[in-house]
Amino acid sequence: xxxxxxxxxxLSVQEGRISILNCDYxxxxxxxxxxxxxxxxxxxxxxxxxxxxxxxxxxxxFTVFLNKSAKHLSxxxxxxxxGDSAVYFCAAKGGSNFGNEKLTFGTGTRLTIIP
Amino acid sequence: xxxxxxxxxxxxxxxxxxxxxxxxxxxxxxxLYWYRQSxxxxxxxxxxxxxxxxxxxxxxxxxxxxxxxTGGSVSTLxxxxxxxxxxxxxxxASKGPGNYGYTFGSGTRLTVV
Numbered sequence: 001x002x003x004x005x006x007x008x009x010x011l012s013v014q015e016g017r018i019s020i021l022n023c024d025y026x027x028x029x030x031x032x033x034x035x036x037x038x039x040x041x042x043x044x045x046x047x048x049x050x051x052x053x054x055x056x057x058x059x060x061x062f063t064v065f066l067n068k069s070a071k072h073l074s075x076x077x078x079x080x081x082x083g084d085s086a087v088y089f090c091a092a093k094g095g096s097n098f099g100n101e102k103l104t105f106g107t108g109t110r111l112t113i114i115p
Numbered sequence: 116x117x118x119x120x121x122x123x124x125x126x127x128x129x130x131x132x133x134x135x136x137x138x139x140x141x142x143x144x145x146x147l148y149w150y151r152q153s154x155x156x157x158x159x160x161x162x163x164x165x166x167x168x169x170x171x172x173x174x175x176x177x178x179x180x181x182x183x184x185t186g187g188s189v190s191t192l193x194x195x196x197x198x199x200x201x202x203x204x205x206x207x208a209s210k211g212p213g214n215y216g217y218t219f220g221s222g223t224r225l226t227v228v
Contacts, residue, residue, distance in 0.1 A: 006157075034217075043119070043206055043219030044158070089158060101146055101210065102171060103217060107157035 003027045004092050006106035014114050019077040021109050023090030026071065030092040034103065035064060035075045038087045047088075048075070077111075085113045117141075119220035121207050127226045128197055136192045136223045140209030147190050148210075148217065149182055153203040161205075164190065197227045 005024045013019045023033075031052045036044035050057040050064045050073065057064050063076045077084055090106040120139040128134050140147050149161040160174035164184045175181070179197075184190040194201055204222040 004157075036219075041221070043208075043221045045219070046216040049216070091158075101165065102148070102160055102163050103158075104160065105150070105158035107155075 002107075003030075004090055004104050004106040006088075006090055006109050008109050009107070010110040010112070012112045012114055013080050015082060016079045019075075019080045019084065019111055019113070021075040021077075021088050021090075021111065023073050023075075023106055024071060025073075025092050027092070027094070027104075028071065029094050030104075031094040032092070033064070033066060033073050034091045034093070035062075036089040036091060036105075037084075038089060038108070044089055052094075080113045082113050082115055085111060087111070119207055119209050119218050121205075121220035121223050123223055124221065125224045125226075127228060130199060130227055131196055133193065133195045134197055134225065136194075136205050136207075136225070138190045138192070138207030138209075138220060140188065140190070140207070141211070141218055142188075144209035144211045144218075145187070146210040147184055148208045149190070149192050150206045150208065151203040152206065152222075158206065161192070194225075197225075199227045201225060202227045 003026050034049040035047040037047045038044040048059050048062045048064050050066050055066050066073045087108045087110050089108045091103040122137045145166045147164045150158040162182045163171040179195045182192045204224050206222045208217045208219045210217045
């Protein structure tokens, strides 16, 4: 049962344009959402997060939007840069064991920025 | 240490052999997690340690998998009688109290031949 879904396995965006990565979840008990970025042969690195009590969080070029009614979140990167090329994972915390700090991850989206 | 350290970085083993993967978390981090990423898949939760509490083993795929965390610090993930489907990158992460930024190590790439 895939509780966190990233339906686009890959995305290509022109440098300087906006990259939008999407994530859907099924468990309404999730209370915190995170985005991770992963380069080949490295572990995922934390990028940005959002609490379920908010609908937007912004950090520099990165903004995460949360639509609780649709159980959907998105990561916007603007302007996109070549160094943003990586695999992006959406993750959620909470669920059936409220207070459990376990993260549930999506399958990732490979973002390629075209110079 | 400054980050989460995992060893070895790569491990090739023969089917049926046992392997041990090590994780050295960030000093002072009370929570430690093991995940694995199989080819083309997302990160699959395996096991979670929090302080002195009993670990959450709900993600371990079979009884061939076990993990321990000694002294609340270093953790070892053991896979007995390895199978080819165990081939994956095994990732360890740690987290301090009140910190939502889980820090991952670079992983151990396990290949079972």
